[in-house]
Amino acid sequence: MNISLQSQLTLYPLTIREDKKHYIVEESLSGDFFEMPKICIDAIHLINQGVALEQIERQLKPHHPEEEVDLVEFAEQLVELGLVKEIDGEEVQVTKKNDSPQGFTWLSPKVGQFFFNKVTKKLFMAIIILNILLVISNPQLMPTYQDLFIFDAITFNILTFMGISLLLIMIHEIGHILAVRSHGLPAKLDVGHRLLFVVFQTDLSPAWKLSPKQRNVLYLAGICFDQFMILIAFILKLSFPEANSLFIGILGIVILDIFIKTIYQCCFYMKTDIYYLCENLTGCYNLMENGRQYLSRWLPFIKQDSTTETFEDEAKFVRMYSVFYICGILLTFSIFIIYFIPQAYYAYSQTLPELLHPGGNPYFWDAVVFLGQTILMGSLLIYSWHKSNSSRTY
Numbered sequence: 001m002n003i004s005l006q007s008q009l010t011l012y013p014l015t016i017r018e019d020k021k022h023y024i025v026e027e028s029l030s031g032d033f034f035e036m037p038k039i040c041i042d043a044i045h046l047i048n049q050g051v052a053l054e055q056i057e058r059q060l061k062p063h064h065p066e067e068e069v070d071l072v073e074f075a076e077q078l079v080e081l082g083l084v085k086e087i088d089g090e091e092v093q094v095t096k097k098n099d100s101p102q103g104f105t106w107l108s109p110k111v112g113q114f115f116f117n118k119v120t121k122k123l124f125m126a127i128i129i130l131n132i133l134l135v136i137s138n139p140q141l142m143p144t145y146q147d148l149f150i151f152d153a154i155t156f157n158i159l160t161f162m163g164i165s166l167l168l169i170m171i172h173e174i175g176h177i178l179a180v181r182s183h184g185l186p187a188k189l190d191v192g193h194r195l196l197f198v199v200f201q202t203d204l205s206p207a208w209k210l211s212p213k214q215r216n217v218l219y220l221a222g223i224c225f226d227q228f229m230i231l232i233a234f235i236l237k238l239s240f241p242e243a244n245s246l247f248i249g250i251l252g253i254v255i256l257d258i259f260i261k262t263i264y265q266c267c268f269y270m271k272t273d274i275y276y277l278c279e280n281l282t283g284c285y286n287l288m289e290n291g292r293q294y295l296s297r298w299l300p301f302i303k304q305d306s307t308t309e310t311f312e313d314e315a316k317f318v319r320m321y322s323v324f325y326i327c328g329i330l331l332t333f334s335i336f337i338i339y340f341i342p343q344a345y346y347a348y349s350q351t352l353p354e355l356l357h358p359g360g361n362p363y364f365w366d367a368v369v370f371l372g373q374t375i376l377m378g379s380l381l382i383y384s385w386h387k388s389n390s391s392r393t394y
Contacts, residue, residue, distance in 0.1 A: 003075045003087060005054035009047050010086035011078070016041055016073040017209075020283030021314075024208050027083055033082060033208040035285050039064045043074060104177055104187040112182030114263060115175075116217055123226040127231050134234050141234055143256035144331035145342040150249030153362075154347050155369040162373075164250065165257050168229060169200050172261075175225035179218045204276070212280055219277040223265060230258040256339075263335055267328035268321065278321070284314045 015026040015309075023041045025034045039060060046056045053071040060069045078084050081093045081158070090323050135141050149157050173189055180187040185206040217306075222334045233254040265274045271288060279287050295303040351367035 001055075003072055003079070005057065006052060007075065007088055008050060008052050008061070009075055009078070009084050010089075011044065011047060011083055012085050012250050014044065014083065016044070020212050022283075025083075026208065031205070032082070033085075033205065035270065039067050039069070040074065058164050060344065081340060085350075102188070104181060106183045107177070109181050109184045113179070113180040115178045116221065123219065124220075124227065127224075127227050131227055131231055132213075132232065133233075134238075135274060138234075138238060141237065141255065143252065143259050145339045145346075147249075147252035147256045148343050149346065150246065150253070152365045154351050155366045155373070158347075158370060158373050160250070161253055161257070164253050168226070168254065168257055168261075171224040171225050171229060173200050173202050175221040175223075176204065176218065178222035180204065180206060183214065213284070216277060217281050219273050219280060222273055226262065230255060233258075245249045260335060260339060263331065267332050268324040269328045269332075282314075282317045284317045287321045288325075289319065290314065290318045291325050294318050295322050295325065 013028045015028060017024045018036070021037050022037045025036050025041075025044070026032070027034075042060060042063070043056055046059065051059075053075060057069055060071075075084070079087075079092060084092050084094075086092060123236075129321045136255070146159055150160065151157050168271040177189070180202070187206070188203040190201055190203060204218055207218045210218070219290040233251045236256070237248065237251045264270070265272045268278070269273050269288070275288070281286050285288070292302050322361075347370065351363075351370045354361065354363040
């Protein structure tokens with residue numbers, strides 16, 4: 001179907017909201033969101049008024065002399081995005097599939113508002129500051145890699161850690177879900193991955209319906225719940241230093257798990273909650289893609305992406321993000337060296353030799369189960385990677 005300057009388009013229903021720098025366009029049927037500059041919004045308004053492309057182009061050029069105005073190219077982009085319903089009265093064949101979150105609508109917005117309101121926002125900020133002060137004044141609260149091992153059997157250690165970690169992940173995601181529901185929006189819980197780790201993640205795409213300031217809370221909600229949980233662990237550990245070793249050990253795992261997850265939030269080469277917060281604060285919604293494109297000039301192992309485009313007013317943020325991108329990679333290596341490599345070495349050095357002693361030896365079966373756990377986690381990770389790569393295929 002050819003498009004010319006004489007063509008007239010009919011678009012699907014669109015909702016347009018002004019954002020920090022540009023505009024957010026929501027396609028109501030599919031639930032997709034797009035960021036567009038003002039010139040595109042002006043063109044869409046004229047298209048919706050039934051104006052032909054040639055006339056729109058003539059009207060826009062005097063108002064946007066710094067822009068290259070090509071309405072045929074813009075119309076073709078709208079078709080590719082699935083926003084065009086008809087061209088010159090002829091229907092465009094597009095399959096509309098609504099993938100936007102539809103879940104947790106049974107959860108009353110009042111429940112979310114109980115946890116996220118003007119008072120609790122300040123309270124969560126105070127909790128974060130208090131946690132930092134507690135660690136500074138009590139260095140023994142800092143976790144070590146040995147905190148993972150509270151039993152002689154590695155299997156029990158891993159099962160305990162997995163159980164506690166899963167519970168804390170769910171609490172983290174509940175924070176996001178409650179924040180989303182506080183605005184009466186639906187939510188969706190999915191499975192994803194961060195590097196080598198399988199994670200649950202809440203689809204926060206409905207946040208685009210909100211103002212940038214309101215979105216900040218949605219991105220920070222999980223971290224707020226994390227900080228509340230680690231504060232409880234800090235207080236209990238300081239209050240009962242002579243408590244049962246198992247109790248202290250569980251508290252140590254809670255602190256270790258949340259500490260490492262908090263560090264990973266600062267690894268900006270991954271799309272973490274803090275990464276999305278930075279995007280939202282700067283108004284640059286392709287920081288990672290533009291940052292990688294910027295770094296690819298000097299780092300050959302980063303693949304160039306010619307489809308990315310950096311607006312002139314975003315350049316300083318992209319350069320700043322690139323520095324944090326590199327720092328995040330160095331931070332990840334530090335965490336692996338300080339925590340994960342020693343943990344893996346200790347776990348496998350304790351279990352693998354036991355495979356040479358089969359029979360009634362309980363540590364032989366401990367080694368077998370531990371290897372089975374390794375295979376299971378590896379399989380879940382491969383599934384997550386495959387699912388992630390499949391979602392990028394169009």
